[in-house]
């Protein structure tokens with residue numbers, strides 16, 4: 331378990347991390363999300379004692395990182411790919427880490443095998459591709475067989491097979507009861523991997539909630555209905571007191587009514603339907619909606635400034651974000 335309490339980091343006048351408090355629990359994969367510059371890496375560095383907090387604290391299984399005698403046996407981290415000694419072989423890089431933490435050399439062979447680098451174990455790591463460097467970083471995180479694992483952008487540089495592998499690895503580690511904390515900008519990947527989310531913006535906590543609740547609370551869900559008999563559908567809906575919004579291509583969008591009820595209503599009126607489907611926004615849309623106000627670096631790609639998601643944004647029925655995007659500790 332990782333406990334973060336009142337964590338703050340200032341660089342001069344810049345507040346990179348602003349009074350963050352949350353707990354990362356074992357047994358699930360916890361995703362760490364935030365726009366560029368939100369303070370994710372700074373938070374992770376402070377968790378590993380690589381940076382001193384201005385105030386507040388981080389406890390790793392109840393202890394400060396500095397109090398852990400052989401830290402790699404408690405917490406393993408992938409912070410920056412290729413943070414290894416380029417002139418050393420993959421094996422020797424891991425050997426140095428193993429020796430400083432009294433980890434048997436046999437474990438090096440095991441982790442190299444786990445990450446698929448056995449055949450290049452003797453190769454100097456400076457010749458490694460980005461994906462190989464990432465795998466070596468992951469091997470170093472796993473070396474001490476720790477209960478807590480932290481991965482900063484682990485899928486960077488990995489090919490689809492590698493992404494699939496790291497996803498299953500993280501899920502497997504959580505299933506074993508370990509604490510897995512992972513940051514990524516790849517929302518589709520995060521949606522497949524994480525069970526719980528910590529979201530920050532401009533150093534502040536925006537959400538601490540389950541993946542399902544985060545998407546549910548920050549997105550519009552509706553039922554999409556398409557029929558060759560649209561006018562009769564509209565009459566039937568009117569009669570039943572159900573409001574429909576006209577979407578593109580003759581589609582009707584209905585908020586807050588399950589497809590089952592709509593299907594039964596259509597059947598009662600003998601109306602043919604060509605489509606009846608539940609629409610749920612993606613994690614990416616929910617994330618952009620929640621963090622819209624705390625994005626520091628915008629690309630101005632169009633009249634709207636490029637800050638809004640393409641789908642659903644601003645369409646009828648899409649309400650204001652709960653708590654104006656600042657609902658701290660929601661659902662915790």
Ligand SMILES: Nc1ncnc2c1ncn2[C@@H]1O[C@H](COP(=O)(O)OP(=O)(O)OP(=O)(O)O)[C@@H](O)[C@H]1O
Nearest residue numbers: 341344345346364365366367368369370371372373
């Ligand atoms: N050593 C430093 N000196 C000054 N400012 C810093 C330093 N490290 C980080 N910052 C600033 O603190 C803020 C948080 O940076 P950080 O790298 O933690 O964000 P991040 O969420 O990891 O961003 P990204 O997603 O782009 O990696 C940024 O505004 C950054 O410019």
